[in-house]
Amino acid sequence: MLLAGALLLLIAVLYFVFWLGPKDLPEPEPESPTAHLEERKARIYEGLRDLQFEFRLGKLSDEDYQRTKLGLQAELAGVMDQIDKLTPKQTQAKGEPAKPEPAKPDPNQCPHCNATFPQPLKFCGECGKPMPEAAS
Numbered sequence: 001m002l003l004a005g006a007l008l009l010l011i012a013v014l015y016f017v018f019w020l021g022p023k024d025l026p027e028p029e030p031e032s033p034t035a036h037l038e039e040r041k042a043r044i045y046e047g048l049r050d051l052q053f054e055f056r057l058g059k060l061s062d063e064d065y066q067r068t069k070l071g072l073q074a075e076l077a078g079v080m081d082q083i084d085k086l087t088p089k090q091t092q093a094k095g096e097p098a099k100p101e102p103a104k105p106d107p108n109q110c111p112h113c114n115a116t117f118p119q120p121l122k123f124c125g126e127c128g129k130p131m132p133e134a135a136s
């Protein structure tokens with residue numbers, strides 16, 4: 001009786017292990033941990049574009065425009081920072097320190113409108129055009 005119970009337990013454990021096994025494999029997650037941040041980032045970019053659009057239409061004073069823009073850019077920097085922390089460093093994982101290449105354009109500066117930012121951005125917060133990649 002005791003042996004049968006132990007066997008049953010063993011089978012149950014084995015079944016449990018094999019049943020759970022495949023779930024432990026690294027699967028592509030349906031939603032990345034940064035998805036909500038990317039969404040927020042996209043919304044901030046959208047906000048920056050809208051802001052610039054309204055400013056160009058004369059709906060905003062220069063002061064309002066600058067203040068709102070700085071607020072959005074600060075928020076963007078915070079979101080980018082969080083994404084950075086959640087994203088595994090792929091460029092540094094290779095063991096190669098990121099060397100500064102003189103030929104590369106400054107990823108912090110927009111080549112279209114020359115606006116500079118405290119950190120590399122995918123899209124210019126000023127004109128919304130794609131920025132040069134920090135690392136490829």
Ligand SMILES: [Zn+2]
Pocket residue numbers: 110111112113114115124125126127128129
């Ligand atoms: Zn720009």
